[in-house]
Amino acid sequence: MECILKYSPTVPQNRGFRCSLHVCLACFITNPANPGISKGRLTRCVRCPVAYHASDYCMAAGSVPLANNSFLCPKHFTPRKGCKNHEHINVSWCFVCSEGGSLLCCESCPAAFHRECLNIDMPQGSWFCNDCRAGKKPHYKDILWVKVGRYRWWPAEVTQPKNVPDNIYRMRHEVGEFPVHFFGSKDYVWTYQARCFPYMEGDASNKEKMGKGADAVYKKALNEAAERFRELQAEKEMRQLQENRKNDKKPPPYKHIKVNRPIGKVQIITADLSEIPRCNCKAEDENPCGIDSECINRMLMYECHPQVCPAADRCQNQSFTKRQYTEVEIFRTLSRGWGLRGVSDIKKGAFVNEYVGEVIDEEECRARIKHAQENNICNFYMLTLDKDRIIDAGPKGNQSRFMNHSCQPNCETQKWTVNGDTRVGLFALEDIPTGVELTFNYNLECLGNGMTECKCGASNCSGFLGVRPKNQPSSDDKVRKLKKKVAVKRKSQLEVTKEREDECFFCGDGGQIVSCKKPGCPKVYHADCLNLSKRPAGRWECPWHQCNVCRREAASYCEMCPNSYCKQHREGMLFISKLDGKLSCSDHDPCGPDPLEPGEIRETSKYDIPSIILLYFNHALFVAFVL
Numbered sequence: 001m002e003c004i005l006k007y008s009p010t011v012p013q014n015r016g017f018r019c020s021l022h023v024c025l026a027c028f029i030t031n032p033a034n035p036g037i038s039k040g041r042l043t044r045c046v047r048c049p050v051a052y053h054a055s056d057y058c059m060a061a062g063s064v065p066l067a068n069n070s071f072l073c074p075k076h077f078t079p080r081k082g083c084k085n086h087e088h089i090n091v092s093w094c095f096v097c098s099e100g101g102s103l104l105c106c107e108s109c110p111a112a113f114h115r116e117c118l119n120i121d122m123p124q125g126s127w128f129c130n131d132c133r134a135g136k137k138p139h140y141k142d143i144l145w146v147k148v149g150r151y152r153w154w155p156a157e158v159t160q161p162k163n164v165p166d167n168i169y170r171m172r173h174e175v176g177e178f179p180v181h182f183f184g185s186k187d188y189v190w191t192y193q194a195r196c197f198p199y200m201e202g203d204a205s206n207k208e209k210m211g212k213g214a215d216a217v218y219k220k221a222l223n224e225a226a227e228r229f230r231e232l233q234a235e236k237e238m239r240q241l242q243e244n245r246k247n248d249k250k251p252p253p254y255k256h257i258k259v260n261r262p263i264g265k266v267q268i269i270t271a272d273l274s275e276i277p278r279c280n281c282k283a284e285d286e287n288p289c290g291i292d293s294e295c296i297n298r299m300l301m302y303e304c305h306p307q308v309c310p311a312a313d314r315c316q317n318q319s320f321t322k323r324q325y326t327e328v329e330i331f332r333t334l335s336r337g338w339g340l341r342g343v344s345d346i347k348k349g350a351f352v353n354e355y356v357g358e359v360i361d362e363e364e365c366r367a368r369i370k371h372a373q374e375n376n377i378c379n380f381y382m383l384t385l386d387k388d389r390i391i392d393a394g395p396k397g398n399q400s401r402f403m404n405h406s407c408q409p410n411c412e413t414q415k416w417t418v419n420g421d422t423r424v425g426l427f428a429l430e431d432i433p434t435g436v437e438l439t440f441n442y443n444l445e446c447l448g449n450g451m452t453e454c455k456c457g458a459s460n461c462s463g464f465l466g467v468r469p470k471n472q473p474s475s476d477d478k479v480r481k482l483k484k485k486v487a488v489k490r491k492s493q494l495e496v497t498k499e500r501e502d503e504c505f506f507c508g509d510g511g512q513i514v515s516c517k518k519p520g521c522p523k524v525y526h527a528d529c530l531n532l533s534k535r536p537a538g539r540w541e542c543p544w545h546q547c548n549v550c551r552r553e554a555a556s557y558c559e560m561c562p563n564s565y566c567k568q569h570r571e572g573m574l575f576i577s578k579l580d581g582k583l584s585c586s587d588h589d590p591c592g593p594d595p596l597e598p599g600e601i602r603e604t605s606k607y608d609i610p611s612i613i614l615l616y617f618n619h620a621l622f623v624a625f626v627l
Contacts, residue, residue, distance in 0.1 A: 003619055007049055008134050009037075020049045025135050026058040034378055035253060036243065045073040050135065056237070059159045059437075060137035061178035062192060073097030074137055075598035077176025077192055088194040091389065108132040110147070110197045138178065143199035143229045145179055148189055152218070155199055155225035156189075164188055170564040184226070201227060251330055251338045253477040256397040260423070265362045266389055271420020276305045279317075283310065291349050318419045319351040320425065326352045328438065330402050335455050339437045340402045346432040352411055353400040357393030365390045377418055383413075400426055406439035409459035413440055463549060504529055505544065505562055516542035516550035523562075531568055558585040 005009050006233055009020035021044050027037040034420035043059070046066060046266045050073050052058045062074035088103040103112040104122075106129040113129070115122055127549055138144060140160050145153040157180060159167055164179045165188070169305035172189040173179075181198070183186055204226035236398065262268050277608045279297040281288040287294040289304055294318055297304050304317040318324075326346050333339040362367070365382065372380070380400045381393035393401040403411070403426065411426050426440060439456065452463055494521040501522045503510055506529035508574035512530075518541045525542060545568035547554050554564035556574050559582040565573050 004049060004494065009215050012179055021051050023051060024053045024058050025050055026052055026137075026139065028062070029134055033037055033252060033379065036246075041061045041069070043069050046070050047072065047076055050075065056140045056160065059139070061140050061142070062137075062176040063174050070173050074176035074178075074193060077174060080174070084196070085147070085148065085189070091153075091197070106132055109193050110195065116168075136195060138177075138198075140194060141232055141402070142444070143225055143232065144196040145199055145203075146182070146191055146196045148195075154182050154218075155203075155221055156182045156196075156229060157225075159188070169458065182221065183224040190507045199225060201229065206286045207266075208210065251402065254401070255393070256398060257356060257396045258398065260356050260359045260391065261396060263358045266359045266361050268359065268362075269421040273305065273307060274418060276308050277302055278308050279304060279310070281309070281315070283312055285311070285314075288315060289315045301414060301416045303416055305419060305458075306500075318414060319355055320423050323354070324351065325354070326350055326428075328353065328399055330399060331437075333437065334405070336404050338402045339439075340399060341405050341435055341437045343433055344434055346428045347426055348431050348440075350428045352426040352428055352438060352624075353398065353403075355381075355393065355400045355413065357381065357397040357401070357428060358395060359385065359389050360392055361388060362390070365392070369611065370393075377449060383424060385415075385424065391424065404437065404439050404456070405442040405454070405457055406456040407441065407454065407461045408456070409435065409439040409441045411438050411440040506530070507616050515539070516540070516544070518542070518545055521545070544598075557583070558587075559583050561585065561587060 004017070004019050007020040007021035009025060011018050022042070024042060025039050027034055041054045042051045043054045052060065052226070060073075060074050062077065064072040066072060074183055088107070089104070090110050090112045092103075092115055093100050093104060093112065094114045095111050096113055101114060104115050104118070104455055105112045107126050108128050109132055111129045111131070138158055140158050142158045144158060146156045147153055159179045159181050161179055167348055168188045169178055171605070177190045177192045179190055181187050204222040255293060261266060267369060279289060279295045281293060285293065287293055289309065291300060296315050303320050304311070304315045306312065306315065306318060307316040309317070312467065326338050327343045328339055329343050331341055366390055379394075381397060383391045383393070385391050410428065410430050410432050412429050414425050414427055416423050416425055432438065435450070455463055501524050503512055504526045505523045505525070506525055509526070511526060514527055514535055515524045517539045521544070523542050530543070539546050544557060544562045544564050545554050546552070546564065547569055548563055548571040550566060552566045555567045556570040557564040557573060563585040576583060609621070
């Protein structure tokens, strides 16, 4: 069991497991969530539990076909003694920072890293990079950097053995070796994984690591490699588009459930009947406990219990328990994957659906996030229920998991108490016509330096997930009452500039504060105002120096709050205040729909709006928990 679990495609299932022989390794490495990884004809290695789809796109270069459904994979390469082209070689720079120094070298490919760049302890014994541990191999039509003899690293394309000249094909070669064609020449050579590494976009313009003084032949090779790389990328994208169209006929698989399922130590709370609040509605009322009624339970977002409510069977405040959902359907959107829309008109305030899934604790959540990071999974369906519990609708859930984000949504999340436990429901913010996509605001907070593009298409779209929408429309009276406006106490400006201010730039109060380490910046903050669990260590710069839109270095600053913008995004965002002549953002515009007084900040309710978790591992990490 321990041996088979070392192969990444092996996953536990029920009381057993699914071994790697039933999954295409190449497709699994590209996208573990792709339902096609186990479909189609698979060919299997006769010496180890590795399988590929029987196609040139999936089969690892250097594999030796034996029969229709079997082959010998490159893992079984044995170098010949005395053959210089079989000697393993590593690069002399770090694959992360491109600098030299003391390097940790992979024993299967030329990759090398600084231990500090990987943030790991010095390993004992043999060490392999992440790609090699996952089983990643070169494939036919890949562009690689190849090392031969004393020549510099040269760009080359992996070629099918049947497509090379006869004299090249007849050259002696072993299992795991494959022919490559060098750009800028007509030369071929047989090589293997330990003497090549992948060509990346932009490598042609980055000559530092390849050496200086590039001659005409080398420059020609770089240009040809760059052009061929673009051609192959276009082919790959077209092939991926065709595959997506096949998979678009139905949503990705998940298990449909009707109620939340606790996992591990998590418990679903059930209150005693004596603890459930009783409303004052009567069964004789026209719409007892309805949307337009004065039911105290509904106002406080408590669901009535059939054995406690005076209206009994006529009670209209039992939508969660009775699963009285609005009829919806899943459909394929133009640019945002799968979405949700109503099949009939939906009235404002109507209960659309409950957000259900597996209820997990923070420890299990971190374990699932780590597993997703290791397997390049970037689609998440996690939503915070309370400080100790999280709903994960990824593996199990209902139709609500397909509702997309929008900067101007037509639905919202509300946390209700049902039979003593907290549940999350999706409610309509406005009248929604038939066929209109249902959306809600994920309320993300960006914790990384990169940004993920938002494709909601709303008129006030911020352009990126985790960034507040532009000219955000004022909320209805109910939500407005939940908002808390913090008055900032500002002292009159002193003639002598202080080295550090005394009050938090967010709330205006004193106390234990964190100071910005950027030279010349006097701003200080409370750690709580920055949503930090502890004081930042090292050289920390405050959010005033980062653009609100793209998180790049800011060039223009609001003098009344921490809002700031770079040169690209500052146009129309700042103005000279007519009140005191200070440079201000639109939040302090006296002509705006909901202006703030100088020194006030706009704050959203922390306790009544659930937030969803989304991770985009390639560029940024987005995590939002209810605080």
